[in-house]
Amino acid sequence: MSAISPPFQSAAVEQLFARFPDAERAGLLGLRRLIFDTAAGIPDVGRIEEALRWGQPAYLTPDTGSGSTIRLGLPKAGGYALYVHCQTTILPDFRSLFPDAFDYEGNRAVLFRPGRTPDDDKLRLLIAAALTYHLR
Structure with missing residues (x-):
């Protein structure tokens, strides 16, 4: 798994990504890159910490505390997903803007299928x- 940008922050996260099936890994790496790119464009977010939470790659804002944890993973139904905390309004607010643009799992996840470009x-x-989320 060379040329990953940005480089993984921990061997445990890198090893987990290496174990994902190829098609799902490609989608998850795209979401990972999008998280870092988006964060870089928002000065109030600060540094993104990449860690394992609940056995999934997780992205936190430890220096500023500005955000709610984002996780990436493989849902039981197949494909791959981006998860947010289910007790926030993050996903309901997003879903109200784009009700038919994505597949959703309750208030916690946006679901994706390999081979489809989100x-x-x-x-x-x-x-x-x-x-x-915590800056509101």
């Missing part, structure tokens, strides 16, 4: 909302 512009809004 709408990065819309996903940036979701990621930005999660990364700045």
